[in-house]
Amino acid sequence: MRKRLLTILLAAIISAGATAVKAQNCGCAEGLCCSRWGYCGTGDDYCGTGCQQGPCNPPPALNNVSVADIVTPEFFNGILDVAEDSCEGKNFYTRSAFLEALGPYPQFGRIGTVDDSNREIAAFFAHVTHETGQSRLVELTCKKLQLHLKFKALNST
Numbered sequence: 001m002r003k004r005l006l007t008i009l010l011a012a013i014i015s016a017g018a019t020a021v022k023a024q025n026c027g028c029a030e031g032l033c034c035s036r037w038g039y040c041g042t043g044d045d046y047c048g049t050g051c052q053q054g055p056c057n058p059p060p061a062l063n064n065v066s067v068a069d070i071v072t073p074e075f076f077n078g079i080l081d082v083a084e085d086s087c088e089g090k091n092f093y094t095r096s097a098f099l100e101a102l103g104p105y106p107q108f109g110r111i112g113t114v115d116d117s118n119r120e121i122a123a124f125f126a127h128v129t130h131e132t133g134q135s136r137l138v139e140l141t142c143k144k145l146q147l148h149l150k151f152k153a154l155n156s157t
Contacts, residue, residue, distance in 0.1 A: 028054055062110040065117040068099055070109065071125075079129055 028040035036050025076095040
């Protein structure tokens, strides 16, 4: 009798555990979102970026701003022209490469008002020029490479 009771109890525990594990890989109850990690819940962590199913948050609407129209050749080259001609790698960065790199990021510079777009693009280039010294090619030392790889790993998660 005791052995049978333990068997039933063990079967119930395993069954309940299997249901919980299944719920953690989606199949969420109505009104819950399945996060990018496969867990059920509500709020931005579950219904935001990467939401797989449920009442996911819609992506923000894009405006009609063309980043290429704002980042004109004159604008882009004006930033590069600040660097000295003798600067190694001065021509490493190009406007066409920048615009091509935007491909996977269709929201860049296109959310909110036109002023919001202008501010985002200006802030991006202010950051880039500060960190690279007017988009100069900076020698990559071992220490900088290790830091770069850490940031790259964080960005891929």
